[in-house]
Amino acid sequence: MNGPGNLDRRQILAGGGALIVSFSLSDAFAQDQAAPAPAPAPAPAHPPKWIGSLKETPFLDSWVRIDADGGITVFTGKAELGQGFKTAFQQIAAEELDVPFKSLKVVTADTGRTANEGYTAGSHSMQDSGTAILNAAAQARALLIAEAARRLDVPAENLRTENGAVIAPDGQRLGYGDLVAGNLLHIQAQPESTLKDPSKYTVVGQPVPRVDIPAKVTGGASYVQDMRLPGMVHARVVRPPSYGAQLIDYDAAAIEAMPGVVKVIRSGNFLGVAAKKEFQAIKAMRALTASAKWNETARLPKQEDIARVLLGLPSQDSTIFERKNPAAVGLKTIEATYTRPYQSHGSIGPSCAVGHHVDDVTTVWTHTQGVFPDRAGIAEMLRVPPAKVRLIHAEGSGCYGHNGADDAAADAALIAREMPDVPVRVQWMRDQEHGWEPYGPAMVTKLKASLDDSGAIADWNFEVWSNTHSMRPGGAGSLLAAQHMAQPFAVPAPKPLPLPEGGGDRNAIPIYTFPNAHVVHHFIPAMPIRISAMRGLGAYHNVFSIESFMDELAIAANADPVEFRLKHLEDSRGRDVIKKTAEAFGWKKGQKAPDGRGYGFAFARYKNLAAYCAIATEIEINRETGCPRLVRAVAAVDSGQVVNPDGIINQVEGAIMQSMSWTLYEAVTFNDTRITSIDWQTYPIVRFDAVPQSIEVHIIDRPGLPYLGAGETGQGPAAASVANAVANAAGKRLRDLPLNRKKIKDAIDV
Amino acid sequence: MTITLKVNGHDHQIDADPDTPLLYVLRDDIRLNGAKFGCGLGQCGACTVIVDGKAVLSCVTPVLLLDGKQVTTIEGLGTIDAPAPIQRAFMEEQAAQCGYCIAGMMMRAQALLQRNSKPTDEQIRAELEPNLCRCGTHMRILRAVHRAAQLMDTAELSPSLEGSVQ
Amino acid sequence: MTRTRIIASAVAALLIGGGAAAFAVAWRPAIAAIEPPAPKSFDPALVKRGRDLAALGNCTDCHTVRGGKTFAGGLPVPTPFGTIYSSNITPDADTGIGTWSQAAFRRAMRSGINREGQHLYPTFPYDHFTNVTDEDDDALYAYLMTRPAVHAPTPANQLSFPLDQRFVVAGWKLLFLRRGTYAPDSAQTAEWNRGAYLVEGLAHCGSCHTPRNALGAERAGASFAGGDVDNWNAYAINARSPSPVPWDTAALFSYLRQGWHPDHGVARGPMAEVVSNLSSVDERDVHAIATYMTSVFGAPTPDQMRRGNEVLAKAKAPAVPASQTEVPGASIYAAACATCHETGRPVPYGGVNLGLSTAISGPDPRNVANIVLSGIRPVEGERSPIMPGFANSMTNDQVAAVLNYLRSRFSNQPAWTGVEKTIEEARRTQTVSLQTSPPPHNAPADPTQRDKP
Structure with missing residues (x-):
């Protein structure tokens, strides 16, 4: 696993009549060729309630494979993005199969080997894939016991499993490998599984160290960026200077004469160059950029005015929630408008992909979140059937949603097709990632609510204006290369993402119980800036808005923000995380923060169906400069049955830091033609200067309850908690993100 | 042209232009993975390596500056089986999410610890300021650097990384 | 250093002479200490003007240590004569200017003398601040007195004898301090005069x-x-x-x-x-x-x-x-x-x-x-x-x-x-x-x- 040695650890796989070079990024990849192709099969007649992705991919051996030598492989169609679920899946399978943690391997998203689980997004991995693996492993164990019972002629209930073997009352052991002869596991899942009693768990619930970290801290080949195939060339793309720019001219001859340059690739407005060595490719790209002439036509809206622009665009309006109780009468009404700018995923490592076109089959190693949908898009772009394209997931830098990954994969596919048999590594540059990734959409929310004579909310009105929150591929038109190539594909019409998860309206429906409530989603089809999914989607802004407004209402009602929330919340698990956070933070009714500081509180259940999260923060504001600093944060999370507590803590800590950075600092900038936030100078994010003194995350474990995704649950509450603490410290409410130093300074009275 | 570069204790004969940034020589010619491409502009620190004991941004350091100097990358500190204190510390604190920035963080921290074995929390924060992390792993990184300082100090063997799970 | 030392000795000798001769003019009375005024006692508009003036005067730069509390002082200013520390100008009664009256503040700005009557070292640029009008001084005073009080004693200056004797500064002032407010040049525009007033005065370029x-x-x-x-x-x-x-x-x-x-x-x-x-x-x-x-x-x-x-x-x-x-x-x-x-x-x-x-x-x-x-x-x-x-x-x-x-x-x-x-x-x-x-x-x-x- 260390160093460049694993260059040689590749295997030639026969598949689809093509010679496919399989690069092994880890031992999990370095296995044989007999991977089960996900068999298309009708879903079981009565799909069980909590069975995750088994619904779509019911064959057990699509999830768990046991070899004759007892080796066990677990397959997931989800992609490890740095959330650590690969380790959690291994824990789940080890637990249910009764095998040592280390005896398992986990194989992640690969269109040639794993189930199609769509995108790794929306905090779905644990709920979908984790649940599927849990049930598949439990049912596999039951089948192994049944097989042993048959062979030993002993009632199944007298058998137990331990350490990869079925054990009879007389001590006889039958190894799993001995039991799997034939297609024992090539069988459809049952609707019900006999699951292990959570009180007997020894692996699940433990903070098992992540399997990927040792390689990452010792220089192992861990990322697609680290791939080096024999004969591989380095390619760079020269993107247009602005959306829609047309390539007029460039100097191919001069560039092709440069040292190491193998080929200049041009198709319509798609321009790239490949060279033998990486720095040669960069020099060639610079020269190509300098020589390229473009006709720019983009007319971008005024950045400072984006909220007004959005409100002025045509929208499809739908009332997504309505509750009426004329008995409740509001006496005091307040209203507020909140806005969010476009924000960038800002991956530290720009997107990268390796393409290899051999005998009409294009293989792409990519850090996409969805190997299957991205394959569909790339196949359409190349105008070939999906079977002629294979996508294999390899880790990249953290993406936090739809960044440049899919586009880089398309770039690699397009360039690789122009250079048959030659592996091509495409690495985006910093300005390309920042300038071309699809951003988290700008949003506007308008809230209006009334308090009754008891200080309770009598009516609640919430309206949100937003683009879609997913322009992920599926169709080729989502991919930059397909938009830019000759005979280009049009950007597909955007669609609102359906509730209950929603997109722009994610978490727009309040979790609180109000006697009257009216929630409207204004879906805006026109997209002045390229956008797509970013961690939390609309929930980030909607929770920021709702939870800021809850504080505004609490202040209007002269109530404590925590008490005010509890007063309106029936969900007992939600109440528990609120109470836990308040207690751990030392929240006291009416407590005043020290001079120059403020306290904030916020709560949400992600999508109203995933993990619960409440966050309290303390913010310090420098009165002279307006400079805000998060001093400390305390969170409580309920994500159902805990598989790996440290993994959840790591995710929520990270969500708080990242959301704090979004909330205080971040906005994509543009002039009337071009994106101007194209690096870390122009798109600043949090640095160590601003790291708080402490972040505490408390977990409320719910043994035996379904897994609830926790990867995004912190984004909204962290934003609102920070905003509430800023309002508390500054004495003034700020409603336009980001709540940066300048806005705070302007808000503070001298 | 051929240049000689001393990396992780070994001399390497490299065929590269002298203006090539160290990052590409490390990744492309010597085939090391530790130093990462993040921005190529010296703004994010993902490419940080140690040159003669000091943290250097390899993406803006042309190799022509490195004649006679010693370059150390994360691969030169230790291995999975025999991790250096800073590597052990990052494993023990589980100080990574995606991990892309981590090798750079570790190299900058290592340079700090080599010249100041007992840094204060403020000194660590100040030192790491050039390096960006997007996952928000900062608290763990700080803990890991403190732990590395202790490990270097005591140099005692810690219990198994795997904790209670076999 | 050697060269600096020689100059410093020469300066010292000169200042002792000058200082002794100027002793008569060196002495200044203390201005009575006051109770720190309540922040609410200042007109907010005046405070706001003071904030802009403080920014024009770049006050934070010398009176705030990197990472420290604003205006709490303590910044070491190296000079050829030794190290002088900037003072705490927050309204803290013990370590700041909390007990300074408006008159004491004006005098410091105009003449480089603290409330107790001691001469201030000219690292505090009163050779420029002497040009600032009383109104602007009052606005600055209102602004500073409404800042959070920070208890932060100013470290002792590191000066050798006789420069550690503040009275020698009086000699320096005799030679170099031209007291008075800015006199507008009627041949120039109002804007030019405003600029000159700021540049030669508060902005101390x-x-x-x-x-x-x-x-x-x-x-x-x-x-x-x-x-x-x-x-x-x-x-x-x-x-x-x-x-x-x-x-x-x-x-x-x-x-x-x-x-x-x-x-x-x-x-x-x-x-x-x-x-x-x-x-x-x-x-x-x-x-x-x-x-x-x-x-x-x-x-x-x-x-x-x-x-x-x-x-x-x-x-x-x-x-x-x-x-x-x-x-x-x-x-x-x-x-x-x-x-x-x-x-x-x-x-x-x-x-x-x-x-x-x-x-x-x-x-x-x-x-x-x-x-x-x-x-x-x-x-x-x-x-x-x-x-x-x-x-x-x-x-x-x-x-x-x-x-x-x-x-x-x-x-x-x-x-x-x-x-x-x-x-x-x-x-x-x-x-x-x-x-x-x-x-x-x-x-x-x-x-x-x-x-x-």
Whole structure:
């Protein structure tokens, strides 16, 4: 696993009549060729309630494979993005199969080997894939016991499993490998599984160290960026200077004469160059950029005015929630408008992909979140059937949603097709990632609510204006290369993402119980800036808005923000995380923060169906400069049955830091033609200067309850908690993100 | 042209232009993975390596500056089986999410610890300021650097990384 | 040091004499201590005006330690005579100015005397502040007295006898302090006069930009001819300006307001904090400063105009890949500098074309050495230029080669002398700052490398 040695650890796989070079990024990849192709099969007649992705991919051996030598492989169609679920899946399978943690391997998203689980997004991995693996492993164990019972002629209930073997009352052991002869596991899942009693768990619930970290801290080949195939060339793309720019001219001859340059690739407005060595490719790209002439036509809206622009665009309006109780009468009404700018995923490592076109089959190693949908898009772009394209997931830098990954994969596919048999590594540059990734959409929310004579909310009105929150591929038109190539594909019409998860309206429906409530989603089809999914989607802004407004209402009602929330919340698990956070933070009714500081509180259940999260923060504001600093944060999370507590803590800590950075600092900038936030100078994010003194995350474990995704649950509450603490410290409410130093300074009275 | 570069204790004969940034020589010619491409502009620190004991941004350091100097990358500190204190510390604190920035963080921290074995929390924060992390792993990184300082100090063997799970 | 010591001794001898002779005028009465006034007792409009004036006066820069509480003082100011610490000007009764009356504050500004009647060292630039009007002093007073009180005793100055005796300052004042408020020049516009009032008074530009004599006073007849601050060269901002492109009012205004100008580059070093403060004040005041300073610069000579147009034309021409000659500095420049400084990306996020750099045409290589070694650090959470420093990747010889190459390629000035020594010194001060600077948790927008322990 260390160093460049694993260059040689590749295997030639026969598949689809093509010679496919399989690069092994880890031992999990370095296995044989007999991977089960996900068999298309009708879903079981009565799909069980909590069975995750088994619904779509019911064959057990699509999830768990046991070899004759007892080796066990677990397959997931989800992609490890740095959330650590690969380790959690291994824990789940080890637990249910009764095998040592280390005896398992986990194989992640690969269109040639794993189930199609769509995108790794929306905090779905644990709920979908984790649940599927849990049930598949439990049912596999039951089948192994049944097989042993048959062979030993002993009632199944007298058998137990331990350490990869079925054990009879007389001590006889039958190894799993001995039991799997034939297609024992090539069988459809049952609707019900006999699951292990959570009180007997020894692996699940433990903070098992992540399997990927040792390689990452010792220089192992861990990322697609680290791939080096024999004969591989380095390619760079020269993107247009602005959306829609047309390539007029460039100097191919001069560039092709440069040292190491193998080929200049041009198709319509798609321009790239490949060279033998990486720095040669960069020099060639610079020269190509300098020589390229473009006709720019983009007319971008005024950045400072984006909220007004959005409100002025045509929208499809739908009332997504309505509750009426004329008995409740509001006496005091307040209203507020909140806005969010476009924000960038800002991956530290720009997107990268390796393409290899051999005998009409294009293989792409990519850090996409969805190997299957991205394959569909790339196949359409190349105008070939999906079977002629294979996508294999390899880790990249953290993406936090739809960044440049899919586009880089398309770039690699397009360039690789122009250079048959030659592996091509495409690495985006910093300005390309920042300038071309699809951003988290700008949003506007308008809230209006009334308090009754008891200080309770009598009516609640919430309206949100937003683009879609997913322009992920599926169709080729989502991919930059397909938009830019000759005979280009049009950007597909955007669609609102359906509730209950929603997109722009994610978490727009309040979790609180109000006697009257009216929630409207204004879906805006026109997209002045390229956008797509970013961690939390609309929930980030909607929770920021709702939870800021809850504080505004609490202040209007002269109530404590925590008490005010509890007063309106029936969900007992939600109440528990609120109470836990308040207690751990030392929240006291009416407590005043020290001079120059403020306290904030916020709560949400992600999508109203995933993990619960409440966050309290303390913010310090420098009165002279307006400079805000998060001093400390305390969170409580309920994500159902805990598989790996440290993994959840790591995710929520990270969500708080990242959301704090979004909330205080971040906005994509543009002039009337071009994106101007194209690096870390122009798109600043949090640095160590601003790291708080402490972040505490408390977990409320719910043994035996379904897994609830926790990867995004912190984004909204962290934003609102920070905003509430800023309002508390500054004495003034700020409603336009980001709540940066300048806005705070302007808000503070001298 | 051929240049000689001393990396992780070994001399390497490299065929590269002298203006090539160290990052590409490390990744492309010597085939090391530790130093990462993040921005190529010296703004994010993902490419940080140690040159003669000091943290250097390899993406803006042309190799022509490195004649006679010693370059150390994360691969030169230790291995999975025999991790250096800073590597052990990052494993023990589980100080990574995606991990892309981590090798750079570790190299900058290592340079700090080599010249100041007992840094204060403020000194660590100040030192790491050039390096960006997007996952928000900062608290763990700080803990890991403190732990590395202790490990270097005591140099005692810690219990198994795997904790209670076999 | 030796040279400094000799001067210091001479100064000491002179001051003892002067001080003794001036003893009669040296004594000042204490002004009665007051109860710290309630913040609510000040008119908010007055406080707001005070805030802008404090920004124009750059008060935070000296009265706040990096990472410390605003206005709590304690910044060591190195002088040839020893180290003097800035005082706590928060309204803390014990360690700040909480017991100062408005009259005491006015007297300090006008005459450099504290409430107790002691002379203040002229590191507090009362030679300029004496020009500030009573109204402006009152607004500043209202602003400072409404800041949070911070208990922070000011460290004892490190001065040797007799300079540690405050009465000797009286002699200095006799020689150099010209008390009085600013007298408008009726031949000039109101805006020019406003600018002159600010520049010569509260903004105290000459404190850094005017050379000082052996006694530490600004040299008469050499106003704005270039001075020193914190191991940086504060450029001449009069007719002797080394700027390759002559300054005009529009360029000055834009530079002072936003911290950069395409023809001049980015403000850094101690100037970074000045422009950061100026970004928040009434822009008419900044324009007034620019107007006045344009007249201080004077109309550029035909020669300066020609040179300016020449370098501008060169800078705007399409970038030619830097040739790699045998000159060692040239290849380093091409590989390490040109990748940002010749991309054509506009200032401030693209590197300035070095033909436009004042530093490279400046009288000594200090500023270039500082910037090459330390770079420009990002400002937390704000769009701000970043330049990586090369202190860890270049040897002194390599830095010297680059500096000499830059000087020969990008200026029409003779080669610098003492480049190696300058680099050593720059490295030494940089090392001190790196080892001792806590993070600027609440620093204002400030990409400075200023050595603040």
